[in-house]
Amino acid sequence: MVEEQAQTSQAKPQAPAQVSDSQKAEKAPAAAADGASKGSDDKKLSNKEMKELKKKEKAAKRAAQKEAIGISPEQQAKNAESKIEKKKSSATNTNLKKQLDQTLIKDQGGKRIPAIFSHLETREQRNASSPSISHIVHPAILSLTLKYSTYKIVGSTPRLKNMLEVFKVVIRDYETPANTTLTRHLTGHLSHQIEYLKTGRPLSISMGNAIRWLKQEISHISIDTKEQQAKETLCEKIDDFIKEKIELSGQVIIENASKHITDGSTILTYGHSEVLEKLFKYCVIEQNKKFNLIVVDSRPLFEGKRLLTNLVNTNYNPDGEGLDSEVESIASSRSIKSQPITHENLKIHYVLINSLSSTILEDVDCVFLGAHAMLSNGRLYSRVGTGLIAMMCHARNIPVLTCCESVKFSDKVQLDSVTTNELADCDDLVQDINSKKPPQKKSFALEQFIKQCEEEKESKNKNNNKGKQQQQKKSSPEPDAQADDSTPLKDWKNISHLNILNIMYDLTPPEYIKKVVTELGALPPSAVPVILREYKNT
Known part of the structure; x- marks a missing residue:
C-alpha cells in the first residue's frame, strides 16, 4: 500500500506537465477572453478586436490539433511559409505567362501596333x-x-x-x-x-x-x-x-431616297453599299432618271470597284423593265432591246479618295453614304474615310444623306473611333501597293504551315542561298536598287519606330449628316434613340 501511494504521488505531478504543452494554447485565449469579459464593464471591445480574438482562438485550436497528431510548432511555421511562397510564385508565373502571351501575339510576325490602338483585338x-x-x-x-x-x-x-x-x-x-x-x-x-x-x-x-x-x-x-x-x-x-x-x-428606303435624286443632278457616294446599289439601279430602270454618279474608293478593299462593276454590267429594257444576267441571254434570243444603264442614263466617274479634289466637289448636288451602324448619340459608324468625305461636303454646304436599316441601329454611345474598332492586317496596305484588287488573304492555319515549311527550307539550304544571293547581287545590282525604289515599304518591319495601322471604320459626327433615311422615313440623326425604342418594342 505504501509503495502504491508513493507511485501515485510520483505520477500526479507528471500528468499536468504532459497536458500543459497541448492545452496551454487553448487556455491562453480562453483566459484572455475571460479577462476581456471581466474588463468589458470598463471598456468594450471593438468589432475589429473581437475578430482578432476569434482568429487567435481558431489558430490555437488548429495548432493544438496538429500538436496532438505529432506536428511540432516549428514544422507548422515552415509549412505556412512554404505555402505562402508557392502562392506568390504561382501568381507571378501566371502574370508572367499572360504578359508573355500578349507580347507574343502583339509582336507575332514582326507586326507592331501603336500604343493608342493596342487594346484592339488582332x-x-x-x-x-x-x-x-x-x-x-x-x-x-x-x-x-x-x-x-x-x-x-x-x-x-x-x-x-x-x-x-x-x-x-x-x-x-x-x-x-x-x-x-x-x-x-x-x-x-x-x-x-x-x-x-x-x-x-x-x-x-x-x-x-x-x-x-x-x-x-x-x-x-x-x-x-x-x-x-x-x-x-x-x-x-x-x-x-x-x-x-x-x-x-x-425597298422602302430606296423609295424614300429616290425622291432626293433628280434629273441632271450629280450624286457622290463612297465605297459600296447594297442599298445604294439598288437605289441607283431603281432610279435608272424604274424611274428613268438621268444623273451623274461619282464613286469614291479607297485602299485596300476597293469596295467602290465592286459597285462600279455591278452597275456597268447591269442591263435594262428602255421600256422600264430591268434584266438580270440570266434573263439577258433569253432577251437576246427573243430580240428584246436591252442596253446597259451606263449607256445614256447614268454616267459614272471613279475616283480614289486621295485624289478627290475640290474641283470634283464643286459640281456635287447630294452625297449618299452607306452605314455599318448608327449609334444612339446620332453618330455614323461606317467604313474608314466616310468621316473625311462628310466633313469636306459639310464645309461646302453639300447635303449628306445616310441610308440605314433599323436593324443596324445600336444603343451604344461612342465619341471616337479608337475605343472600339476593327483592326485589319497591316500587310494589306503594303502588299500590291499599285494594284486595284482587294487583298487575297489565306487562312491562319495555312499561314503557320507555310511559315514552318519556309523555316525548314531556310535552315537546310542556308549556306547555298547565301552564295547564290551574293552572286546575284554581283551580277545584277541595278534591278535590286530599282525594286527598293519602287517598294519603299518592302522591309518596313525592320525599320524602328515605324508602325502601320489598318483600321476598318471611323465615326462621323451628327453635325455633318443632314438626314438618315430609314424604313420609317427620312429623319435627323437626333431621332436615332426614338427609332431604337420603337425597334425594341416591336
Whole structure:
C-alpha cells in the first residue's frame, strides 16, 4: 500500500506537465477572453478586436490539433511559409505567362501596333480561341468564317444575310441530346458557332442584334413542342426576319431616297453599299432618271470597284423593265432591246479618295453614304474615310444623306473611333501597293504551315542561298536598287519606330449628316434613340 501511494504521488505531478504543452494554447485565449469579459464593464471591445480574438482562438485550436497528431510548432511555421511562397510564385508565373502571351501575339510576325490602338483585338488573338471549339463547329460555319476572313463577303447587310442563312442550316442539322431540351441546349450550341464565327472577323452591329433576336425566339419555344416542329418554326421566323428587316425595309428606303435624286443632278457616294446599289439601279430602270454618279474608293478593299462593276454590267429594257444576267441571254434570243444603264442614263466617274479634289466637289448636288451602324448619340459608324468625305461636303454646304436599316441601329454611345474598332492586317496596305484588287488573304492555319515549311527550307539550304544571293547581287545590282525604289515599304518591319495601322471604320459626327433615311422615313440623326425604342418594342 505504501509503495502504491508513493507511485501515485510520483505520477500526479507528471500528468499536468504532459497536458500543459497541448492545452496551454487553448487556455491562453480562453483566459484572455475571460479577462476581456471581466474588463468589458470598463471598456468594450471593438468589432475589429473581437475578430482578432476569434482568429487567435481558431489558430490555437488548429495548432493544438496538429500538436496532438505529432506536428511540432516549428514544422507548422515552415509549412505556412512554404505555402505562402508557392502562392506568390504561382501568381507571378501566371502574370508572367499572360504578359508573355500578349507580347507574343502583339509582336507575332514582326507586326507592331501603336500604343493608342493596342487594346484592339488582332487576327492572331481571334484565332487563338478557335482550336478549343473547332471540333463542334458546323461545316457551314467553317466555310462562312473563311469567306469573312478572306473578304469574299464584305458589308454589314450581306454578312448578316449569309449568317442567318447558315444558321438555318445549323438548326436543321441540329439534334437535341438526351436528358436536355431544345430551348436550353440549342442556345449554347449556337453560342459555340458564333464564337468560332468571330475568329474570322468581329460581329457587326446588325449581326449582334439578329443573334439576340434569335436567342429570344428560341427561349419562347414551349418545352412540349416537338423538335422537328420547333426547328421548322425557327427557320420560318428567320425567313420572315430576312424579308422584313432586310429586303422590305431596303425597298422602302430606296423609295424614300429616290425622291432626293433628280434629273441632271450629280450624286457622290463612297465605297459600296447594297442599298445604294439598288437605289441607283431603281432610279435608272424604274424611274428613268438621268444623273451623274461619282464613286469614291479607297485602299485596300476597293469596295467602290465592286459597285462600279455591278452597275456597268447591269442591263435594262428602255421600256422600264430591268434584266438580270440570266434573263439577258433569253432577251437576246427573243430580240428584246436591252442596253446597259451606263449607256445614256447614268454616267459614272471613279475616283480614289486621295485624289478627290475640290474641283470634283464643286459640281456635287447630294452625297449618299452607306452605314455599318448608327449609334444612339446620332453618330455614323461606317467604313474608314466616310468621316473625311462628310466633313469636306459639310464645309461646302453639300447635303449628306445616310441610308440605314433599323436593324443596324445600336444603343451604344461612342465619341471616337479608337475605343472600339476593327483592326485589319497591316500587310494589306503594303502588299500590291499599285494594284486595284482587294487583298487575297489565306487562312491562319495555312499561314503557320507555310511559315514552318519556309523555316525548314531556310535552315537546310542556308549556306547555298547565301552564295547564290551574293552572286546575284554581283551580277545584277541595278534591278535590286530599282525594286527598293519602287517598294519603299518592302522591309518596313525592320525599320524602328515605324508602325502601320489598318483600321476598318471611323465615326462621323451628327453635325455633318443632314438626314438618315430609314424604313420609317427620312429623319435627323437626333431621332436615332426614338427609332431604337420603337425597334425594341416591336
